[in-house]
Amino acid sequence: MHIEIVPFSDTHLEEAAALLALRHQGDHVLEPALPERFTQAAAARAAVEAIWRKPDATGVVAMYEGRMIGYLIGVPRINQVWGRSVWVYLAGHAVNRTYGSEVYRDLYAALSPSWVALGCYAHYALIPASDQPALDAWFALSFGKEQAHGIRETADASSLAPPVDPSLEIRRAELADLEASLELDEIIPRHQSRAPVYAPYWFEEYAPFGDKEAIRQESIEIFQDENAKFWLALRNGRIVGYQLYMPASPHFDKIDNLMVPEQCSYLAIAATREEEQGRGVGRALTAHGLAKAQTDGYTHCITDWRVTNLLSSRFWPRQGFRPVAYRLSRRLDERIAWSHEKPSPSPWLS
The missing domain is CATH 3.40.630.30 (Gcn5-related N-acetyltransferase (GNAT))
Incomplete structure (x- = not known):
């Protein structure tokens, strides 16, 4: 041919x-x-x-x-x-x-x-x-x-069977939580700088993503955005994990996103302290976040993860996210x- x-x-x-x-x-x-x-x-x-x-x-x-x-x-x-x-x-x-x-x-x-x-x-x-x-x-x-890039339906928390842990509190972040929540911001880049991801980590400068004050200001804007749902997991009053849900945009940089359906939420970031991983923090946050997204009228939720990140590439499919596209490089x-x-x-x- x-x-x-x-x-x-x-x-x-x-x-x-x-x-x-x-x-x-x-x-x-x-x-x-x-x-x-x-x-x-x-x-x-x-x-x-x-x-x-x-x-x-x-x-x-x-x-x-x-x-x-x-x-x-x-x-x-x-x-x-x-x-x-x-x-x-x-x-x-x-x-x-x-x-x-x-x-x-x-x-x-x-x-x-x-x-x-x-x-x-x-x-x-x-x-x-x-x-x-x-x-x-x-x-x-x-x-x-x-x-x-994965997608799943939103659902009430009971259908997701989250772990019952009376010592764990899930609530929406407030501006007073800002400084404590920022302590967790380096969990993901530090983890992904290690094997087998080997992503560049810029230490304190973290140059490509803006200086710390710019990151702090962006966090303040998220905390004040009514459409952004920033959920915290606390154990004995200490933040041990968080997840951020936002409305999924059908466009990215003026480009149509063929993965985003109508009424879709976007799980933009999720982090759990290393010493708390494996104790149900992520599952509890996901169940809570998806349930609240359903209450807010969203029918689906999308998220994405590095396939070389062994924790996330195993965790998110177990939470019901089905891959719909892969970024190849x-x-x-x-x-x-x-x-x-x-x-x-x-x-x-x-």
């Missing part, structure tokens, strides 16, 4: 939307909690176009016998947190499954040289968790799972910038 790869343009939006809608129809059958609107061409087109209109977005299309059978759009994201990276969002790719997911490898081979020429050696792609052939194609491009060896006969970017754009 001879596939022709051509640059993505505005003329491809309609066909790309049709492919995305078709893919999402299959995803929605397997996970009915996903938003149904993206099974329709109009919503799918808006999602693709939002990606395509991002600054410096680049894309390619796979054509076979005059028909589009796949497309891929990458968006550069260059900042202190992610470095020089390119992202492929859920609406930024789709292939006609009749022709196989191997098409993804041809698309990536054609598009990624422009990313390398930009100096972006960190590549990320969000792939539906139910699409194993697509995952296999990206794995064969040396991508690996980095982050899981690949980091190229930066020596490719100078290890060729010709200086970059010539080898990549020839």
